[in-house]
Amino acid sequence: MTYKxxxxxxxxxxxxxxxxxxxxxxxPPIVIDRGEGVWLYDKRGNRYxxxxxxxxxxxFGHTNQRISQALAEQAxxxxxxxxxxxxxxxxxxxxxxxxxxxPKGLEKVFFADNxxxxxxxxxxxxxxxxxxxxxxxxxxxxxFSNAYHGETLGALSVGGVDLYxxxxxxxxxxxxxxEGPDCFRCPFGESPSTCNAPCTQYVEEQLKQxxxxxxxxxxxxxxxxxxxxxxxxxxxxxKLRKLCIEYDVHLIADEVAVGFGRTGTLxxxxxxxxxxxxxxxxxxxxxxxxxxSAVLTTNEVYNAFYDDYGTMKAFLHSHSxxxxxLALRVxxxxxxxxxxxxxxxxxxxxxxxxxxxxxxxxxxxPYVGEYRQTGFVGAVELVANKETKKSYPxxxxxxxxxxxxxxxxxxxxxxxxxxxxFMPPFVISEDEIKWMIETTKEVLDQYFKExxx
Numbered sequence: 001m002t003y004k005x006x007x008x009x010x011x012x013x014x015x016x017x018x019x020x021x022x023x024x025x026x027x028p029p030i031v032i033d034r035g036e037g038v039w040l041y042d043k044r045g046n047r048y049x050x051x052x053x054x055x056x057x058x059x060f061g062h063t064n065q066r067i068s069q070a071l072a073e074q075a076x077x078x079x080x081x082x083x084x085x086x087x088x089x090x091x092x093x094x095x096x097x098x099x100x101x102x103p104k105g106l107e108k109v110f111f112a113d114n115x116x117x118x119x120x121x122x123x124x125x126x127x128x129x130x131x132x133x134x135x136x137x138x139x140x141x142x143x144f145s146n147a148y149h150g151e152t153l154g155a156l157s158v159g160g161v162d163l164y165x166x167x168x169x170x171x172x173x174x175x176x177x178x179e180g181p182d183c184f185r186c187p188f189g190e191s192p193s194t195c196n197a198p199c200t201q202y203v204e205e206q207l208k209q210x211x212x213x214x215x216x217x218x219x220x221x222x223x224x225x226x227x228x229x230x231x232x233x234x235x236x237x238x239k240l241r242k243l244c245i246e247y248d249v250h251l252i253a254d255e256v257a258v259g260f261g262r263t264g265t266l267x268x269x270x271x272x273x274x275x276x277x278x279x280x281x282x283x284x285x286x287x288x289x290x291x292x293s294a295v296l297t298t299n300e301v302y303n304a305f306y307d308d309y310g311t312m313k314a315f316l317h318s319h320s321x322x323x324x325x326l327a328l329r330v331x332x333x334x335x336x337x338x339x340x341x342x343x344x345x346x347x348x349x350x351x352x353x354x355x356x357x358x359x360x361x362x363x364x365x366p367y368v369g370e371y372r373q374t375g376f377v378g379a380v381e382l383v384a385n386k387e388t389k390k391s392y393p394x395x396x397x398x399x400x401x402x403x404x405x406x407x408x409x410x411x412x413x414x415x416x417x418x419x420x421x422f423m424p425p426f427v428i429s430e431d432e433i434k435w436m437i438e439t440t441k442e443v444l445d446q447y448f449k450e451x452x453x
Contacts, residue, residue, distance in 0.1 A: 003043050006031045027404060035062025038428045040412065048412045051424045051436050055414075056225070056257050058288030060337055061427040067287050067333050074329035083111070083323030090328035097335050098296060101266055103275035106296040110315075111323045115256035115282035116150025118293035119218070122278040123154050124317055125297060126216040126250045129304045132313050135215075141173065142206060142217035142249065144180035148226035149218060149254050158218050161226060176214060178206045180224060181232035184370050184381060185389055197236040200243065207247040216250035216277070221268035222374055225257040228419040229379035231372050237272035250277040250301075256293070260284035260334070261344055261426065264351060264375030277301060287334045288425075292327035347426055350433060351376050354422065357437040365441075367448050378422040380440070392418050402447050411439045420444075 001009070007028040015021065016029065031043045038061060040048045050058065060067065078088060095109040110125075112118050123141060130138040143149075143158035150156070156165055157173035160180070165172065179202040183192045190198065207214070221237055224230040244251040253276035258268045262284070265271055269279065278301075282293035307313045321327075337343060355373050362371045362380050369383035382398060384390045392398050399415025406413050413420055420440060424433075 003031060006043065030407070037061040038425050038432055046410065048407065048410050049424070049432060049436055049439075051411060051413045051422050053284075053423050053425050054288055055283075056262075056423055057283045057286075058425045059260060059284045059334065060287050061425045062288070064287060064427075066337060067289055067330055070333040071289060071326060071330050074326055078325045080321065080324055080326070084318070087323070088325050088328075090325050090332050091323045094294075094328050094331045094335065097332070098281070098294060101335070102279055102296055103267065103269050105275040105298055106279055107299045108297050108302045110295045110297070110317075111328070112293045112295065113291045113319050113321045113324070113327075114150075114293055115254075115280070116152040116155045117319060118256060118280040118282055118295050119149045119155040119158070119252075119254060120152055121295045121317055122218070122252045122280055122297075123158070123216070125278065125295070125301060125305075125315060126252065128315065129250075129301050130215045132304045137213050138215040140176055140210070140213050140215065142176045142178060142203070142210070142214050144178060144219055144224070146180055146182075146224055146227035146230060147218070147220060148224070149220070150256075164226075176206055176210050178202050180219075180227075180230070181236050182230060183232050184230070184372070192231070192233050195233050195235065197233065197239050200236060200239040203240060204243055207243055207249065211247035211249060214247075214249050216252050217244055218252040218254060220254045221258060222263050222271065223258050223268070223377060226416060228381070228416050229372070229377065229421045231374045231377075231379070234272035237269065237274055241272070241274040241276070244277075252276060252278040252280065254280045256280055256282040258377075261338070261347065262375055262377055262423065264344070264347075266338070266344065285334065286327055286330045287337075289330045290324070290327040291321070292324065292331055343426055347376060350426075350428065350430065353430055354378055354433055354437070357434060358422075361437050361441045362444075365444065367444070376423070376426065380420040380444075382418040382420065382444075394418075398447075402443055405443045405447060406439065409439050409443060411436065411443070413440060 010029055011024055032040050033043045034041050038050050040050050098109055099107055110121055112121055141158050143160060145160045147160040149159050151164060153171055156168055157175050159165055160177060181199050188198045241251055253269050255268055259281045269276060277298060279296040286292050305313050305315050358371050358378050362368045366386055367382055369381045369386055369389050372379050384392045394417060399418055403413060403415050
């Protein structure tokens with residue numbers, strides 16, 4: 001089939017995610033043929049630098065030889081087995097390794113198959129724990145403004161982005177919402193480098209009023225991703241953990257997007273030196289190869305479910321593909337790569353280079369309000385007024401127009417509203433980082449020059 005015939009057949013049947021399908025009339029889907037390292041190649045031979053790790057999942061490059069080989073070998077051995085009353089070596093090794101690597105005190109691992117499912121698992125575990133420990137009033141959850149935790153109904157309920165939530169409001173759980181950290185537009189005038197997180201007072205106000213009905217608080221550690229890569233200092237997490245202990249509220253750390261080295265440490269919670277009651281992981285856990293998620297929790301939570309079958313205290317949540325051997329063998333290899341190839345240490349100079357080049361390229365531009373970076377995640381916030389930090393109206397779709405122009409130059413930087421962000425695979429070279437920043441600046445300059453004409 002020709003390239004255009006493939007595009008037409010795609011649009012005849014496929015409903016793409018996170019898209020207004022009418023947009024595809026003028027901007028049809030790019031048909032990708034293969035990937036190698038940080039590059040994606042379409043059926044016409046064009047290539048695109050994957051600066052967003054294909055929705056934040058790819059860690060070690062497309063068609064990574066170590067991971068591909070591990071997957072191929074596992075596929076010849078065991079592709080799947082029911083995970084109730086059965087187990088297998090990849091699951092055993094990954095669970096053991098995750099417990100060793102995550103914050104101390106997380107001892108039990110429950111496998112699911114995507115990030116939203118991990119959130120549902122944590123919410124349900126916390127809820128059922130309260131019911132089984134004589135705390136029946138604790139039926140609600142505390143969530144943050146601008147939060148994003150997925151798009152199943154429970155996950156949507158604890159989110160705070162109207163774009164995703166508003167239409168489903170009648171279906172969602174009754175959640176207590178509180179203001180989250182907003183360091184770029186801090187109402188207290190604090191600087192992230194010296195901040196002592198006075199904004200946690202909003203959390204405390206809600207806990208004082210509602211703690212007797214709240215089972216758990218849920219947060220994205222260090223970076224609220226879909227909110228526009230809103231970044232905040234570890235002290236906020238540390239103070240939140242303390243408040244949750246004080247008011248007997250579980251803390252759910254959603255590291256689906258920020259786990260596995262994205263923030264500069266293997267897990268973001270490490271930077272605040274805290275242990276949540278639930279840690280949700282996905283995306284990078286398989287290096288972008290297969291769907292998998294994990295929820296880690298404490299022995300205290302686990303023991304509230306451990307009893308004779310007749311008491312009906314078991315956690316009966318399940319997925320057909322829970323504990324899939326293919327996904328877990330790949331996850332086992334990903335964890336081995338981190339350890340054997342000293343990934344986090346080698347990433348330090350790349351993080352520094354990205355920061356230096358980005359500040360040099362963007363700080364002086366009149367339409368850039370801020371460049372911010374945590375670990376190997378960088379974000380450019382575009383503003384209509386640099387002094388007031390006024391945003392461009394969402395209906396102008398500035399980020400989307402820049403995204404289209406970048407693709408024409410071979411760069412994939414899918415935007416978040418007025419935010420252009422960089423979350424490339426860790427294997428990106430220094431030359432590729434330079435090209436990524438130079439091309440982004442070129443596209444921005446081109447767009448805003450045309451806008452002013």
